[in-house]
Amino acid sequence: MPTPQLLEEYSRFFRLLSETARLQLLCQLKQGPLDVAGLIEATGFSQSHISRQLGMLQRAGLVRCERDGVRTIWTADSALVDQLCALVQNRLRQQLEGQLQQLASA
Amino acid sequence: MPTPQLLEEYSRFFRLLSETARLQLLCQLKQGPLDVAGLIEATGFSQSHISRQLGMLQRAGLVRCERDGVRTIWTADSALVDQLCALVQNRLRQQLEGQLQQLASA
DNA sequence: TCCTTTTATGCGGCTATCATCATAACAACG
DNA sequence: CGTTGTTATGATGATAGCCGCATAAAAGGA
DSSP: OOOHHHHHHHHHHHHHTTOHHHHHHHHHHHHOOBOHHHHHHHHOOOHHHHHHHHHHHHHTTSEEEEEETTEEEEEEOOSHHHHHHHHHHHHHHHHHHHHHHHHHHO | OOOHHHHHHHHHHHHHTTOHHHHHHHHHHHTSOBOHHHHHHHHOOOHHHHHHHHHHHHHTTSEEEEEETTEEEEEEOOSHHHHHHHHHHHHHHHHHHHHHHHHHHO
C-alpha cells in the first residue's frame, strides 16, 4: 500500500492531466516551442488562462520556459505525458475492441 | 496532434485518478477482493460514497464486481493503474533527486 | 409476504477549480 | 523616463465534483 502522502502526490499529478486545456497546451508544445501569443492562436484560450496553466505545468516540471527579450518561449519538457497517454490509449482501444467483439457475437 | 475527442477521453480517464478516494479504493482492491463493508472499514468513507466511486471505476473498466448472494465482491481489474503510478513515481523521484543535487551544489 | 442485510441512487451543502476581466510587473526602445 | 508590447497575477462569477444523509432497490431467510 502506498502511503497517503504518495497517493496525494499521484492524485495531484493526474489532476494536472485531467483538463483538456492543459493537455492541449502540452500537445501543442510537443510540436515545438511557442510563446503565449502562439498558444492563444493555437488554442483560443485567454492569455491569462494560458499563462496560469503554463505555470502549473512548469511547477510539475512538464514544461520549461526561456525568455527571449520580451517574449517567453515555452517548451514541453518531459516524455512522461506521451508515455502515460500511450498506455491510456492502448487501454481505450482494448475496451472498444471488447465491445465490438460482444456486439459481433450477440 | 490528437483529436479533441481523444484529448477529452484522456482527461476523463486521468480525472478518475485525480482523487485520492478512488486511488485508495483501487490500491485496497489490489490487495485482494472486498465487499463494500470491507472497503468502509479500510477507508473510512461513507457507504454511498464508496458505492458511487466503484461505479465510476467500473464504467472505466478498472474494477469489476461479482455478486455473492446479497454481497457484492469487488476486484481490481487492470494493471494499467500500477503502470501509470510507477511512471509517475519515477518522475517524482527524479525531481526530488534534482532538487537535492541543486541544494548540494549551492 | 414481511423483515433484515447489503448495495445503489436522489438530493443538497460545501469546496475547489475553471475561465475571464482588469491590472500589475517586466523588458526593450526612443 | 514614458511608451509600447508581452506575460503574470489579484478578484470574481460560474460550474463541477466531492461527500454524506436519507431512501429506494435487490436479494435472501423466517
